[in-house]
Amino acid sequence: MTTTIAPSPVLEASGVTMRFGGLTAVRNVDLTVNSGEIVGLIGPNGAGKTTFFNCLTGLYVPTEGKVSYKGTVLPPKPHLVTQAGIARTFQNIRLFANMTVLENVLVGRHTRTKEGLWSALLRGPGFKKAEAKSRERAMELLEFIGLQHKADHLARNLPYGEQRKLEIARALASEPGLLLLDEPTAGMNPQETRATEELVFAIRDMGIAVLVIEHDMRFIFNLCDRVTVLMQGEKLVEGTSDVVQGDERVIAAYLGEPFEGAPGDEEVAEVEAAAAAAEGADASPEAGDAPAAPADEAPAGTPEAETEDAETASPEADAQGKTRTEGDSQ
Ligand SMILES: Nc1ncnc2c1ncn2[C@@H]1O[C@H](COP(=O)(O)OP(=O)(O)O)[C@@H](O)[C@H]1O
Numbered sequence: 001m002t003t004t005i006a007p008s009p010v011l012e013a014s015g016v017t018m019r020f021g022g023l024t025a026v027r028n029v030d031l032t033v034n035s036g037e038i039v040g041l042i043g044p045n046g047a048g049k050t051t052f053f054n055c056l057t058g059l060y061v062p063t064e065g066k067v068s069y070k071g072t073v074l075p076p077k078p079h080l081v082t083q084a085g086i087a088r089t090f091q092n093i094r095l096f097a098n099m100t101v102l103e104n105v106l107v108g109r110h111t112r113t114k115e116g117l118w119s120a121l122l123r124g125p126g127f128k129k130a131e132a133k134s135r136e137r138a139m140e141l142l143e144f145i146g147l148q149h150k151a152d153h154l155a156r157n158l159p160y161g162e163q164r165k166l167e168i169a170r171a172l173a174s175e176p177g178l179l180l181l182d183e184p185t186a187g188m189n190p191q192e193t194r195a196t197e198e199l200v201f202a203i204r205d206m207g208i209a210v211l212v213i214e215h216d217m218r219f220i221f222n223l224c225d226r227v228t229v230l231m232q233g234e235k236l237v238e239g240t241s242d243v244v245q246g247d248e249r250v251i252a253a254y255l256g257e258p259f260e261g262a263p264g265d266e267e268v269a270e271v272e273a274a275a276a277a278a279e280g281a282d283a284s285p286e287a288g289d290a291p292a293a294p295a296d297e298a299p300a301g302t303p304e305a306e307t308e309d310a311e312t313a314s315p316e317a318d319a320q321g322k323t324r325t326e327g328d329s330q
């Protein structure tokens with residue numbers, strides 16, 4: 001599908017295990033993302049997807065295993081991981097609500113600017129030049145995600161879908177070689193989901209490999225070159241979208257009823273009918289200004305309704321508490 005010449009591993013995670021007391025949230029997971037690839041990570045709530053991301057980005061120190069980026073083992077420290085070239089977005093949006101859209105992107109750039117504290121305080125010529133360059137790049141990224149006209153708005157005033165896009169722009173500001181997206185379309189309407197799909201393709205075309213967690217199966221199978229399925233912390237299946245979509249274990253364990261049997265026209269028709277029915281209800285909360293999109297985003301609504309569960313429980317509280325300190329690692 002991709003036309004990359006000689007793909008090489010960007011990310012190599014091997015034997016990653018994460019235990020919390022008696023609970024093994026991630027067990028011995030290997031995962032590779034090659035240059036030019038979009039890889040999907042799916043699995044039911046509580047499967048360990050976010051925990052695995054946290055292990056990749058140094059937010060958690062894995063109990064066992066190692067993570068390499070372009071052949072170098074990463075120290076489990078968020079800012080070093082970002083500096084190495086991995087950027088991420090969060091399942092629960094972590095923007096600086098009272099900063100402007102542009103400022104949020106600028107925050108993401110700081111790992112790539114050499115100007116230090118003194119230079120910033122003294123506002124010398126070096127700082128001013130670096131700042132002008134950062135702003136220029138930040139505006140380019142806002143243009144890329146289609147939010148340049150809102151550069152001066154406060155982040156908290158953006159509709160939900162735009163906040164998610166802004167998080168992507170902020171992640172891109174660190175000039176990553178690998179982008180990790182944790183449920184980028186959660187809470188989006190079908191039009192926004194479709195736009196996000198295009199955005200992820202465009203990011204890949206910029207030469208950035210992508211690893212994406214999503215519950216929206218249509219989104220995942222459209223987008224991904226390969227998909228890995230986690231179940232109760234373990235890798236259940238891995239393969240191309242076609243292979244995973246048709247895998248009996250995946251169907252039984254995760255995809256469930258709508259995909260039973262061989263996925264084919266019948267299922268597509270069924271899903272599209274459901275999408276058409278759900279569309280009215282789905283579109284209203286976001287008040288999207290785009291005209292009706294093709295009714296093909298059916299799975300978006302239902303499976304995502306439950307995404308909050310895992311995050312409201314105590315587990316994420318840990319990571320949540322770090323929001324302020326880790327925010328700068330973006
Ligand atoms: N910091 C933590 N402390 C204790 N348990 C955790 C922590 N983070 C995650 N867990 C547990 O690990 C399991 C996997 O959670 P998570 O990675 O959020 O799943 P997913 O993202 O696939 O929905 C869950 O049982 C969750 O409760």
Ligand SMILES: [Mg+2]
Nearest residue numbers: 049050091310
């Ligand atoms: Mg999660």
